[in-house]
Every structure is written in C-alpha cells, then in structure tokens.
Amino acid sequence: MQSIDMKKTLSILLLLFVTLVCFNGCSDAEEASAETIHTKACTIEISGMMCEKGCKTTIQNRINDMSGVVNGEVDYALGKAFITYDANTLSCADIIAEIQSIGDGLYDAKIVEDKDIENAPVHLEEDAQNGSASVSNFSFEVPDISWVFSDLL
CATH class of the missing domain: 3.30.70.100 (Alpha-Beta Plaits)
Incomplete structure (x- = not known):
C-alpha cells in the first residue's frame, strides 16, 4: 500500500515539474521582441x-x-x-x-x-x-x- 502511495506522490511531483518546465516559457516582453x-x-x-x-x-x-x-x-x-x-x-x-x-x-x-x-x-x-x-x-x-x-x- 505504501509503495502505491509513494508512486502516486512521485508521479504527481514529476508531473508538476514537467508542467513548470513546459509553461515556463518566454515572458511577455520577450515574446513581443520575438521576430518571425x-x-x-x-x-x-x-x-x-x-x-x-x-x-x-x-x-x-x-x-x-x-x-x-x-x-x-x-x-x-x-x-x-x-x-x-x-x-x-x-x-x-x-x-x-x-x-x-x-x-x-x-x-x-x-x-x-x-x-x-x-x-x-x-x-x-x-x-x-x-x-x-x-x-x-x-x-x-x-x-x-x-x-x-x-x-x-
């Protein structure tokens, strides 16, 4: 039972980390200066x-x-x-x-x-x-x- 709770906790932490990495992009000022x-x-x-x-x-x-x-x-x-x-x-x-x-x-x-x-x-x-x-x-x-x-x- 503890191993399942540990896996869930690790999964949630990993998901939060990936979410932070994915959504920590350019700031609005950087996006405004981006050129295509x-x-x-x-x-x-x-x-x-x-x-x-x-x-x-x-x-x-x-x-x-x-x-x-x-x-x-x-x-x-x-x-x-x-x-x-x-x-x-x-x-x-x-x-x-x-x-x-x-x-x-x-x-x-x-x-x-x-x-x-x-x-x-x-x-x-x-x-x-x-x-x-x-x-x-x-x-x-x-x-x-x-x-x-x-x-x-």
Whole structure:
C-alpha cells in the first residue's frame, strides 16, 4: 500500500515539474521582441566537385558564410547541397550565384527543390560594434514519462 502511495506522490511531483518546465516559457516582453523569419529549405545539385576535402569544404564554408544562411551542408557523394536560409535576406538563386562564383565558374549549380519550412519565432541579437546580427532559435524536448503512469493504471 505504501509503495502505491509513494508512486502516486512521485508521479504527481514529476508531473508538476514537467508542467513548470513546459509553461515556463518566454515572458511577455520577450515574446513581443520575438521576430518571425521566413525560413526556406533549398536543395542544390552541384557539378564540378573533384574532391571531398577541398571542393566540398570550400563550397560549404562559402555557403555558411553568407548572411541569411541558417545551415548549409554539402554532400560530396550525392553532389548536392542542403541549405536552410532566411528568405527575407537571401534567395536560393543568390546561393547558386555564390557557388558558381567560386573558382571563376569551376562549379555549376542548379535548383533541385526550394520549399517553405515552418516559420519559427526567433530572437535577433545585434552586435553594434561589429555591425552584425545573429539569430537564435529556442527549443526543448519533453522527456517520455509515460512509464511513470503505466504502473498506476
């Protein structure tokens, strides 16, 4: 009997903890300063890459150095680049132009897919001294606690 009461007490405490974590989000002031970016995902086919270390790394670094790129990954084996970017700042055509400018046209690139993805609220942090800005997404995972309740049912 005591073990059932202990399990119920632990379950209630765990449920309260998870509730606090879930609902302890941004304050109203933070929510007001949150800005939504128009995020897109672009897949680009790249031809002309001859080596994984040099070509792949050069292209990937140039893509990730572009203002507005959230993440850029180049897959040498597939001959494709997968880029997530802010469409308010940049377009997939801009990224292709950047790739084609490397090595005076050494690489050719074409759009395979360019689609909208979920728009997430972000916090824009500006650095006045350097004249730059960075975007931060905030997320968290809620652990699976269903095992706690399985013994109670």
